[in-house]
Amino acid sequence: MFKSAVFNLKDAGKDQVQEFLNSFDTVLCDCDGVLWIDNNAIPGSADTMNYFRKIGKQIFFVTNNSTKIRGDFAIKAQQLGFIANEDEILSTSYLVAHYLKSIGFKKKVYIIGSNGIGDELKAVGIRHIGIGPDHVKPDFKSMKSTDLDPEVGAVVVGFDEHISYPKFMKAASYLASDECLFLATNTDERFPKSSSIIVPGTGTLVRAVETCSERKALVLGKPNEYVRKFLESRGLDPARTLMIGDRCNTDIEFGVRCGFQTLLVLTGVTSTKGVEKIRNEKIAPLPDVILPKLGDLLTLVES
Amino acid sequence: MFKSAVFNLKDAGKDQVQEFLNSFDTVLCDCDGVLWIDNNAIPGSADTMNYFRKIGKQIFFVTNNSTKIRGDFAIKAQQLGFIANEDEILSTSYLVAHYLKSIGFKKKVYIIGSNGIGDELKAVGIRHIGIGPDHVKPDFKSMKSTDLDPEVGAVVVGFDEHISYPKFMKAASYLASDECLFLATNTDERFPKSSSIIVPGTGTLVRAVETCSERKALVLGKPNEYVRKFLESRGLDPARTLMIGDRCNTDIEFGVRCGFQTLLVLTGVTSTKGVEKIRNEKIAPLPDVILPKLGDLLTLVES
Structure with a gap:
């Protein structure tokens, strides 16, 4: 269901949302444009990530940003309301x-x-x-x-x-x-x-x-597959992994190359118009699933 | 004769040298690595360029260097023994x-x-x-x-x-x-x-x-064809033009793209070993004619 075309999860029924949540054990999530923009959390993102954790998903924050050490990324995430520890940060540095x-x-x-x-x-x-x-x-x-x-x-x-x-x-x-x-x-x-x-x-x-x-x-950063190799050596199952991102040519490309399921949110680089352009010009892969913002997922669960 | 394979002009008879000289009316010559290296003239280059001029060839100095104005290039050429005027300098700036x-x-x-x-x-x-x-x-x-x-x-x-x-x-x-x-x-x-x-x-x-x-x-610089378009608007005949250079991937590539005859000298970037590598790996075009140094041409004429 989620692999064949871009599926707007907002159109999903409650059973489909549950099916989606049951389809992965691990969440890899890009940060800037998905969780926050500069130093401002995107509303609902922290609650959704914390919900993933609550229902037993393994979480990794995967960022191409090389300007901070992992500890500083974890502190920033915590300050913005995310439960996060240093071992879950996969930054390029x-x-x-x-x-x-x-x-x-x-x-x-x-x-x-x-x-x-x-x-x-x-x-x-x-x-x-x-x-x-x-x-x-x-x-x-x-x-x-x-x-x-x-x-x-x-x-x-x-x-x-x-x-x-x-x-x-x-x-x-x-x-x-x-x-x-x-x-x-x-x-x-x-x-x-x-x-x-x-x-x-x-x-x-x-x-x-x-x-x-x-x-x-x-x-070593997205869309290159080094992160998958890194996590596979720690037991990651690509078929049970969801990659969440805001850029088709890095995050979604990375997810597709790695054999992950992919979710695009529209709070960062790629817009609805961008998705159409990608569909027409085939300049990057399309995601399996799309949502206006990550926080919408929790709303769907709770509705 | 000169278009089918790399011909070492040093192996040419007097008639062949004369045939070569008669095969072009215009000489486009790269500077660094052919005429001089830094501020030192390559022995024989000035005499050969001045000989081209004496026998009625039209001459242009074609350099990718963008750091000088044409007048300064002309002064440098003159100081190193070349007859040269500003209008003959085609620098990228x-x-x-x-x-x-x-x-x-x-x-x-x-x-x-x-x-x-x-x-x-x-x-x-x-x-x-x-x-x-x-x-x-x-x-x-x-x-x-x-x-x-x-x-x-x-x-x-x-x-x-x-x-x-x-x-x-x-x-x-x-x-x-x-x-x-x-x-x-x-x-x-x-x-x-x-x-x-x-x-x-x-x-x-x-x-x-x-x-x-x-x-x-x-x-606008070599190997792009802008210089040919520039000179064609002033009457250049590509079929009667010789491009002299020391780099196969800029000078010779440029000459081939423009339909000029090409002469490679080995006093700059491309070496004999480089020519063999290019022949084997086809990473750049080969010249029509080759000479160890530009000054050898005058020696052949005078021998």
Whole structure:
């Protein structure tokens, strides 16, 4: 029933809502645009997530945001009314640290990114350099091979508001060695548009480093399937998993690739009009189920 | 003879050399890696270019470099022994200015790039903003729509050592309007490798802006065919034109796309080994004719 076409759960009868709730054991939920926007909770989202927990669902918060450590995400969720603990947060900065630790990485990481990545690496005992401003002094031509740290064995690209030409130079120069690993947190082109200012996403920086290094990054965030592999090693059953998100080209694409059931809410990036565009132009997968907002699910249960 | 396979002109007899020289009326020549490297002339290149001129060939210097105005390129060429005048220099900064003037562009240009572009625009009476450092103060979140100039009607991306996150934000925000033009000087991934430091090329910045703007730039430099269109309107006959370069994926690709005869010299990016790799992996077109260095041509003529 839920796999063949986009089903608006608002049109469902009580039995269908119950059938839907019985069809999964694990909920993976995107955060920004589904649970909150900036620092404001989306009405009903916290009650719905807490309800999932109450009826025995396992919950994970899956975010491409690399600027915070898991503990800070958990605190933010709690402050906005969500029951959440650190182990349930799967942020890309944590995934980077976990990945490098899992392969026994012992060298240093050159980070284009912020403290979210640095602190998660530190937490697993991996050294790093690169965070913060690095401008051209006196100009880029003065960079010498002695400005490169021979201990660097990986380049990680995440969101970095201090991006600069020397950072691109260093990343490309480290990556000239085939032995240097190349990871990226995510490839989101831009943040949700909230004004006439477009806020470039991490994908902008990843594509730049891929160009000058002439290499492709291993991307750990959605829509790449790393999170599924991570959770499968902990017993996840993809056939009994629901992915909730607000973007068809990251969240729903991720869910489809992983074999999860997918629920799109319209409180973030993808709008009703966007769904029609995707249906017509086939530029991203469609979700199985749609709801105006996550909180509507609880209303349906309680009605 | 010269179109079917890579012919090493060093193996040619005197008649074949003469046949080659008679097969074109116009010479388009890349600069860096063919005529000079940094500020050092490649031995024999100036004498050969001056010989072309002496026997009546029309000459153009075609460079993807956007950091200088044509007059400065001409002065550099003259200082290194080349007869050259400003009208023969086809640099990407000039092409950008010429293109905008030719379409009657009256608004302002937001430049990610350097004075080469700014001064060429000024020379044709087009206003511009954006050159120089633009860092995050106090941070990128503080950017407001009032930081955007409503008169901007085009974004031009060239080489910019002062690239920063606010520059990406502004470029993407201007490009959110479909009416805003999007031009790029070139898409070279990186500069020729001269040390363990990799120097990212303009393509690195173009790919970044294309990502956050979700648009494709109109690229005026090689291997795009804009230069051919520009010269055809001045009477160029592609069938009687020779393109000389040191890079198969820009110069030779450009020549092949334009229907020119192509000569690769091995004093720059593409090496003998590179030619074999291209032959095996078909990652770029092969030239019609090859020579170790441009100066060898004059030696063959005089031998």
